[in-house]
Amino acid sequence: MALPPRQLLLVLLGFLVAVSLATLAAAVYADQVGLADWHQKYIGKVKQAVYHTQKSGRRRVVVLTEENVIASLDLRSGDIFWRHVIEKNNPIDQLSLSAGKYVVTLSSGGSILRAWNLPDGQMVWETNIQTSSASKSLLHVLSNSKVVQDNLVLVLAGQWIYAISSIDGLISWGKEFTLDGLEIKQVVQSPENDIVYVVGIAGSSKLAVYQLNAKTGEIVKDAQESLPDGLCGEMLLGSSNVLVALDETRSALFIVEFKGESISYNKVQISEFVQDFSGMVKLLPLMSNGIIALQSSSTVSLLKLKGMNGLEVIHSFDRPASVSDALTITEKDEAFAIVQHVGSQIEFIVKVTSDLTNEIIREKVDIDQHRGSVEKVFLNNYVRTDKSHGFRALVVMEDHSLLLIQQGAVVWSREDGLASIVDVMASELPVEKDGVSVADVEHNLFEWLKGHVLKLKGTLMLASVDELAAIQALRVRSSEKNKMTRDHNGFRKLLIVLTKAGKVIALHTGDGRIIWSNLLPSLRASKSGEMPSALRIYQWQVPHHRVMRENPSILVVGRSGASSVAPGVLCILDSYSGEELNSQRFDHSVAQIIPLILKDSSEQRLHLIVDSNSNAHLYPRSPDALNSFMTEMSNQYFYSVDIQKNAIRGYSLQKSCDFDSGDTYCFSTRLLWSIIFPSDAERISVSETRKMNEVVHTQAKIIADQDVMYKYLSKSLIFVATVSPKAAGEIGSAAPEEASLMAYLIDAVSGRILHRMTHHGAQGPVHSVVSENWVVYHYFNLRAHRFEIAVIEIYDQSRADNKDVLKLILGKHNLSAPMTSYSRPEVMVKSQSYFFTHSVKAMAVTQTAKGITSKQLLIGTIGDQVLALDKRFLDPRRSVNPTQQEKEEGIIPLTDYLPIIPQSYVTHSLQVEALRGIVSIPAKLESTTLVFTYGVDLFYTRLAPSRTYDSLTDEFSYALLLITIVALVAALFVTWIWSEKKELRDKWR
Amino acid sequence: MAARRRSLLMLLPLLLLLSHFLSLAAAFESDELLLHDDDEFEGTRASSTPSPRPPSTPPVVTSSRRRSADTTQAAGASESNTVQFTLEHDLGAGLGFAPAGSFSARLKSSAHGSQTLTKLRFTRNELSEDEKDAFKKLLEEDSFYTIRLPSNVLDPTRHDYIYSSIKARCIPRDSLDEHIVIHMDGVNILAVNYGSVGGCQYPRPMKVPSKWTFNSYTILKTADQAPRTPSFVEQLIETESGLGEVMKPPEKSFWAKYWMYIIPLGLIVMNAVTAAANIPEEQAGGQGRAPAQRAPIAAPSRR
Structure with a gap:
C-alpha cells in the first residue's frame, strides 16, 4: 500500500x-576525499642509495635524490616509509648510515651535518660546521672499530677535517691542514688500526697524504710529493697504500704508492692498455683488491692493478653499462655488479673482486623499452633460504625511474621522473564509438562472460589472490571515472606531462594512472655527452571537422644541449598512444616558442619558433601553413624579456631571413619598441601575460549604480614587476627605504606603458597572475613586515560611452570596431593591496569552459598546499562601507587582511611537496575546472568555484x-x- | 554688548592671522603645483627640501606644444642645468636613424641627490624633401615609422636607445600629428610611447598630409604611488565611533515596514466581512424566496 x-x-x-x-x-567531507582527487608521492632521480644492513627488521633502503629528497623505501614494495623534502637552497651532497640507526646527511657544501632516525625519519641532531670555502665536501662514516667507542663521522671540506660523534652530533675534534690551497679528495680508513688516510691536492699537481689518528685527530705521518703533470681531481685510494689518479688531460693515470713518508709514482697512458678509448674518461668509484673501473665514452673497462707497473684490462663492456660500488660480503671478498644492455633486455652480472673471471650471477631481465639506458646501480646482498648469497640491485634508469632487480625479474618500479615535471598540458580522450565490429562483440562477449565468472567467484569467495586482483582491476577499469573515453562533462582527460629526463607521460585524470609513456629518443643523452633539455609541450593538432578520424597530436620542443644556443629539437606525438609521429632537429636554436591561433588545412596548429638571432621560423613547414600565415603576418607581433640586459623589446616580422633567402619559412624580425629599465634602479623580477586559451564571457561589468564599465581585454597585455637592485636579494637584505617594487602594464604590440605604479618599501619575490582585465601579484611589504597581495584592474574608457540603449539599437557604438593597439588607449586603472599571511610558491587562476563562473585564485602556499581564494576578495572596488547597492553587487567590505578559510584549501590535508606549478584546465561543464598541481608530488582535483550550479x-x-x-x-x-x-x-x- | 564687541575685536586679528596662514599655505600649495611652469622658482626649489607629493596629483609633469615652423632654439641653452637630447627617426628604406628633433629640459636636483627633468620642450626639425619622399613611401607600404631616444639623457653615449614605432598611416591628419609620452625615472628614460594624437582606425586608409609639418604633443610621465588605503585602520575606528551612526538608515515608517502584512490582512478582513454580510443576506434571501417558490406550487392548486 x-x-x-x-x-x-x-x-x-x-x-x-x-x-x-x-x-x-x-568543502569536501572526510569521506569524499579521493573520490574526485588523487595524490601521488615521488622522490625524484636517485643519486645515492644506502641499504639498511641490519639483519632483522624490515628491509629498507635510504635514498638521496636530485630533487633534494631523502627517503626511506621499503625494499619489498618500493613504498615510501618516510621522506623529507629539503629546500633547494640547502642542497644535500651526501648520505650515509651510521651505527645502524642514524641516517647522516651532509648539506650546503659541507656546512650542515644532520642525523635522522632510521625507523621513523625524525631528525636527531644537527651540527653546523665551520668550513673554509665552498669546496666539494666529503662525508665518511668510520666503520665500527674496537678502539673508538663513539661512532665517528668524518666531514672533509677544503682544508678542514672534522670528526663528529654520531650519537649526539658533538664535534669530537677538528683539524685544519696547513698546506696552502689543499683540497681533500679521498679518505680511507685502515681496517687494522685507528689510522685514517687522507689524500688531498694542493694547487693542481701537489699530492699530500696524511695519516691521522681517528681518535684524536693527530697527524701520525704525512708525505707530500709534486707530480710532473697536473691532476684533474678524480682519484681513488685503495686501502693498500696505493692511489690511482687521473691526470689533467684525462688520458693518463698516475699510480702512486706511499710507504711511510716516501711517495713513489708511475704514469701510465690509458691508450696503452685500453683500445679505442675516446672522449671523456671517468674513474668510477670502485676500488678493492686492486680493481678499478674506468669509463670512457663508449666502454666501461674493469682494470686490475699489477703493482706499480701498470694495469691490465680484464673486462670491457659497451656502454650504456653501469658498475656498482663494491660490497663487502666476506672478510676478504667484495662483490660488485655490472648492468649492461643486451638487445631489449638488461643483463645483471655480479662478480667478486678476488676472482674476476668468475660470475656469481648473470641474469637477463626484461625491461620496459621506454626507460632508456641504465644510469646507476646499487648492489645489495641477502641470505637466501639455502644460506647462500643472493644479490639484488636498485637500478636508476635514464628516465629517472627506480627499479629493484632480484632473481632475474623487476620486483617493483617507481616512475620517479614524475617528480621533475617541466610542462603540463591536457588532452581529450577518444570519443566513445557507436558502431562496434562483430569481432569486437565476440571478443567482448567472451571477456564479459569471463568477467562475470570472475565476479561470481569473488562473491562466492572462491577466487584466488590473483583473481581477486583481476576483479579489482576490472572494477577500476569499468568504473565511470576511469574509462578511457570522453565523458559528457569533460572530467576525463589525459594529463600529458613532460619530465626533465625528456619523457612524455600521459596520466588519466580519473585515478592518475599512467596510460602511456615515451622517452623521446631525440631528447636522450647522446654518446658525445651533450645533455638535451626538454622545454615545452604544446597542442599540435586537435581533430575537428575534416580530419575528425585522426588522433590528436602534441608537440614537444627541446634543446639538444644545455646551452641556450644549442640547436632545437621538435617531436610530434600521438596523444592517444604516445607514438612518435615525427621528429626533427632544427638547424637553429630555440629562444621562444609562440603558438599561433592559426591552423593549416590539416588542422595543425601553426607555431613560430624564435631563435637566438631573433629570426622566426614557422612550423609546420607546409605551403598551406605558409599561405595562411602570410595573410596574417602583418598582424603578428611578439616580445622578448631580456633579464640580463633588463629590457623588454617588441618585434614585428618581415618577409624573409637575412642570411638565407631560400628558406621561405624563416622570417627576420624588426625591432619596434624597447623599454630599458635603468639597471641602477630597477631589475626585472617577473613578467606575465594572459593565458592564450582563456575565455572571457563578458566585456562589460555592471557596477552598483547601474553603470557599465568596459574591461580592457587585450591579449597583448603584459604585466612586468621590477624591484630595486638592493631588494632583489632575500627578504630582509634591504632596508624599507632602499626597496621598492614597480608594477607595469604594457601593451606588447605598441610597447605602450598603460600603467606604472610604485610600491615603496616592497620587495620580491614577486608572483603574479594575469587574467581577463586584472593582475594579481604577491610581494613582501618591508614596512609592514608582511606579505601583500595587490590587484590592478584595468578598464577601457574609450568604450564607456556605449551606455545609451538607443545608440546601441541604432548601431552608433564602437563595440564592434576592430581593436588596434595603435590608438592611444584611454584606460582607467583601479588598484588595491591587501595583507596576506602566507608566502607563495606558485599562483594560478581557475579557468572554465565559457568563463561565466566566477574566478578563484589558486595559491600554492609555503606549506605546499593549494589555497583557493575568491577573486571577489581581491576587488579594488572594495570599500569600508559598501552601499546597499554595492552589497547587492557582491562587494565585500574592505578588510586589511585577506581571509584564509581552512575549508578552502583545495589540497585539504595533503601536501604537494616542493610545489612548483598549478595548472587549471577547463572541463566541459561550465561550473567545474580541473586543477593539477605538481612538484615532487602530484595532486589532481576537480574544483567548482561557484559550486556545481549546472549539475547534480x-x-x-x-x-x-x-x-x-x-x-x-x-x-x-x-x-x-x-x-x-x-x-x-x-x-x- | 561692549564685551561682545571686544571679543569680536580680539577675534579679528586672530582671523586675519589665520587667513594669512591659510593664504600662505595656499601659496605654498600652488607653488608645488606651479613648479613646472615657473622659471623663477627653479633655483629656490632646488635648495628646498621636497615635500612628499600628494598621491592625488596627476602624473603629467609638462606638456609643451610647439609648432616646428616658427620655432627658434629654445631659450636657456646656455644655462648649466639644461639638458638637451635628440630624437632620431628611421624612415625605412635602409637609411637608418637620423636626427629629427631635439628635446630640451631643465635638470632639477633634489636635496638627496636624485635628479629629475622638468620643463620639457620639443623642437622638431623640418622634413627635407628626401625625408618627405621616404615618408610617402612608408605611407604607401603601410610600414612602421620608428623613433628613438637615448636611455640616459645626461650621458647619451653610454646607454642604449629606447625605441618606439607606429604604423606611418596613423600619423597624418591635416598635418603630421604626433603624441609622445616619455616615461622617466630620474634622468633615465624608461620608455617612450609614440603615437598618433587621435585614434588610429583599422583598416588604415592611405592619406597624404596637406602640410608636411609635425604637430607634436609631449608628455612626461613618472610613476604613481601605489594606492593602499593608508589610514585604513584609523578609518575603521572612525566608523566605529562616530560615522557608523550617521550611516544607519533612517527609521522607516510603520506603513513602509509592514505593508506586506497589512494589505493581505486587509484583504482577508474585507473578504471575511463581505462573506459575513453575504451569509445573513443569503439566509434572508432563502427565507424570502421560499414563499415565492411555494407560490407557483400553490398556483396550480388554485386552478
Missing part, C-alpha cells in the same frame, strides 16, 4: 531540502528520485481508485 498523500508530500519536501543542502556544501552532485540519489516518482504515480492511481469508488458509492446512495 502506498503512503497517504500527506506523508508523500512530506517525504518530497524533505527530499527537496536534502538536495538543496547538498548543493550548499562547498555525485551523491545525488537517482534511486530515491525514481522511487519518489514511482510512489507518486502509485499514489495517484490509488487515490484515483479511491475517488472512483467513492463516486460510485455516492451514486448508489
Whole structure:
C-alpha cells in the first residue's frame, strides 16, 4: 500500500531540502576525499642509495635524490616509509648510515651535518660546521672499530677535517691542514688500526697524504710529493697504500704508492692498455683488491692493478653499462655488479673482486623499452633460504625511474621522473564509438562472460589472490571515472606531462594512472655527452571537422644541449598512444616558442619558433601553413624579456631571413619598441601575460549604480614587476627605504606603458597572475613586515560611452570596431593591496569552459598546499562601507587582511611537496575546472568555484528520485481508485 | 554688548592671522603645483627640501606644444642645468636613424641627490624633401615609422636607445600629428610611447598630409604611488565611533515596514466581512424566496 498523500508530500519536501543542502556544501567531507582527487608521492632521480644492513627488521633502503629528497623505501614494495623534502637552497651532497640507526646527511657544501632516525625519519641532531670555502665536501662514516667507542663521522671540506660523534652530533675534534690551497679528495680508513688516510691536492699537481689518528685527530705521518703533470681531481685510494689518479688531460693515470713518508709514482697512458678509448674518461668509484673501473665514452673497462707497473684490462663492456660500488660480503671478498644492455633486455652480472673471471650471477631481465639506458646501480646482498648469497640491485634508469632487480625479474618500479615535471598540458580522450565490429562483440562477449565468472567467484569467495586482483582491476577499469573515453562533462582527460629526463607521460585524470609513456629518443643523452633539455609541450593538432578520424597530436620542443644556443629539437606525438609521429632537429636554436591561433588545412596548429638571432621560423613547414600565415603576418607581433640586459623589446616580422633567402619559412624580425629599465634602479623580477586559451564571457561589468564599465581585454597585455637592485636579494637584505617594487602594464604590440605604479618599501619575490582585465601579484611589504597581495584592474574608457540603449539599437557604438593597439588607449586603472599571511610558491587562476563562473585564485602556499581564494576578495572596488547597492553587487567590505578559510584549501590535508606549478584546465561543464598541481608530488582535483550550479552532485540519489516518482504515480492511481469508488458509492446512495 | 564687541575685536586679528596662514599655505600649495611652469622658482626649489607629493596629483609633469615652423632654439641653452637630447627617426628604406628633433629640459636636483627633468620642450626639425619622399613611401607600404631616444639623457653615449614605432598611416591628419609620452625615472628614460594624437582606425586608409609639418604633443610621465588605503585602520575606528551612526538608515515608517502584512490582512478582513454580510443576506434571501417558490406550487392548486 502506498503512503497517504500527506506523508508523500512530506517525504518530497524533505527530499527537496536534502538536495538543496547538498548543493550548499562547498568543502569536501572526510569521506569524499579521493573520490574526485588523487595524490601521488615521488622522490625524484636517485643519486645515492644506502641499504639498511641490519639483519632483522624490515628491509629498507635510504635514498638521496636530485630533487633534494631523502627517503626511506621499503625494499619489498618500493613504498615510501618516510621522506623529507629539503629546500633547494640547502642542497644535500651526501648520505650515509651510521651505527645502524642514524641516517647522516651532509648539506650546503659541507656546512650542515644532520642525523635522522632510521625507523621513523625524525631528525636527531644537527651540527653546523665551520668550513673554509665552498669546496666539494666529503662525508665518511668510520666503520665500527674496537678502539673508538663513539661512532665517528668524518666531514672533509677544503682544508678542514672534522670528526663528529654520531650519537649526539658533538664535534669530537677538528683539524685544519696547513698546506696552502689543499683540497681533500679521498679518505680511507685502515681496517687494522685507528689510522685514517687522507689524500688531498694542493694547487693542481701537489699530492699530500696524511695519516691521522681517528681518535684524536693527530697527524701520525704525512708525505707530500709534486707530480710532473697536473691532476684533474678524480682519484681513488685503495686501502693498500696505493692511489690511482687521473691526470689533467684525462688520458693518463698516475699510480702512486706511499710507504711511510716516501711517495713513489708511475704514469701510465690509458691508450696503452685500453683500445679505442675516446672522449671523456671517468674513474668510477670502485676500488678493492686492486680493481678499478674506468669509463670512457663508449666502454666501461674493469682494470686490475699489477703493482706499480701498470694495469691490465680484464673486462670491457659497451656502454650504456653501469658498475656498482663494491660490497663487502666476506672478510676478504667484495662483490660488485655490472648492468649492461643486451638487445631489449638488461643483463645483471655480479662478480667478486678476488676472482674476476668468475660470475656469481648473470641474469637477463626484461625491461620496459621506454626507460632508456641504465644510469646507476646499487648492489645489495641477502641470505637466501639455502644460506647462500643472493644479490639484488636498485637500478636508476635514464628516465629517472627506480627499479629493484632480484632473481632475474623487476620486483617493483617507481616512475620517479614524475617528480621533475617541466610542462603540463591536457588532452581529450577518444570519443566513445557507436558502431562496434562483430569481432569486437565476440571478443567482448567472451571477456564479459569471463568477467562475470570472475565476479561470481569473488562473491562466492572462491577466487584466488590473483583473481581477486583481476576483479579489482576490472572494477577500476569499468568504473565511470576511469574509462578511457570522453565523458559528457569533460572530467576525463589525459594529463600529458613532460619530465626533465625528456619523457612524455600521459596520466588519466580519473585515478592518475599512467596510460602511456615515451622517452623521446631525440631528447636522450647522446654518446658525445651533450645533455638535451626538454622545454615545452604544446597542442599540435586537435581533430575537428575534416580530419575528425585522426588522433590528436602534441608537440614537444627541446634543446639538444644545455646551452641556450644549442640547436632545437621538435617531436610530434600521438596523444592517444604516445607514438612518435615525427621528429626533427632544427638547424637553429630555440629562444621562444609562440603558438599561433592559426591552423593549416590539416588542422595543425601553426607555431613560430624564435631563435637566438631573433629570426622566426614557422612550423609546420607546409605551403598551406605558409599561405595562411602570410595573410596574417602583418598582424603578428611578439616580445622578448631580456633579464640580463633588463629590457623588454617588441618585434614585428618581415618577409624573409637575412642570411638565407631560400628558406621561405624563416622570417627576420624588426625591432619596434624597447623599454630599458635603468639597471641602477630597477631589475626585472617577473613578467606575465594572459593565458592564450582563456575565455572571457563578458566585456562589460555592471557596477552598483547601474553603470557599465568596459574591461580592457587585450591579449597583448603584459604585466612586468621590477624591484630595486638592493631588494632583489632575500627578504630582509634591504632596508624599507632602499626597496621598492614597480608594477607595469604594457601593451606588447605598441610597447605602450598603460600603467606604472610604485610600491615603496616592497620587495620580491614577486608572483603574479594575469587574467581577463586584472593582475594579481604577491610581494613582501618591508614596512609592514608582511606579505601583500595587490590587484590592478584595468578598464577601457574609450568604450564607456556605449551606455545609451538607443545608440546601441541604432548601431552608433564602437563595440564592434576592430581593436588596434595603435590608438592611444584611454584606460582607467583601479588598484588595491591587501595583507596576506602566507608566502607563495606558485599562483594560478581557475579557468572554465565559457568563463561565466566566477574566478578563484589558486595559491600554492609555503606549506605546499593549494589555497583557493575568491577573486571577489581581491576587488579594488572594495570599500569600508559598501552601499546597499554595492552589497547587492557582491562587494565585500574592505578588510586589511585577506581571509584564509581552512575549508578552502583545495589540497585539504595533503601536501604537494616542493610545489612548483598549478595548472587549471577547463572541463566541459561550465561550473567545474580541473586543477593539477605538481612538484615532487602530484595532486589532481576537480574544483567548482561557484559550486556545481549546472549539475547534480555525485551523491545525488537517482534511486530515491525514481522511487519518489514511482510512489507518486502509485499514489495517484490509488487515490484515483479511491475517488472512483467513492463516486460510485455516492451514486448508489 | 561692549564685551561682545571686544571679543569680536580680539577675534579679528586672530582671523586675519589665520587667513594669512591659510593664504600662505595656499601659496605654498600652488607653488608645488606651479613648479613646472615657473622659471623663477627653479633655483629656490632646488635648495628646498621636497615635500612628499600628494598621491592625488596627476602624473603629467609638462606638456609643451610647439609648432616646428616658427620655432627658434629654445631659450636657456646656455644655462648649466639644461639638458638637451635628440630624437632620431628611421624612415625605412635602409637609411637608418637620423636626427629629427631635439628635446630640451631643465635638470632639477633634489636635496638627496636624485635628479629629475622638468620643463620639457620639443623642437622638431623640418622634413627635407628626401625625408618627405621616404615618408610617402612608408605611407604607401603601410610600414612602421620608428623613433628613438637615448636611455640616459645626461650621458647619451653610454646607454642604449629606447625605441618606439607606429604604423606611418596613423600619423597624418591635416598635418603630421604626433603624441609622445616619455616615461622617466630620474634622468633615465624608461620608455617612450609614440603615437598618433587621435585614434588610429583599422583598416588604415592611405592619406597624404596637406602640410608636411609635425604637430607634436609631449608628455612626461613618472610613476604613481601605489594606492593602499593608508589610514585604513584609523578609518575603521572612525566608523566605529562616530560615522557608523550617521550611516544607519533612517527609521522607516510603520506603513513602509509592514505593508506586506497589512494589505493581505486587509484583504482577508474585507473578504471575511463581505462573506459575513453575504451569509445573513443569503439566509434572508432563502427565507424570502421560499414563499415565492411555494407560490407557483400553490398556483396550480388554485386552478
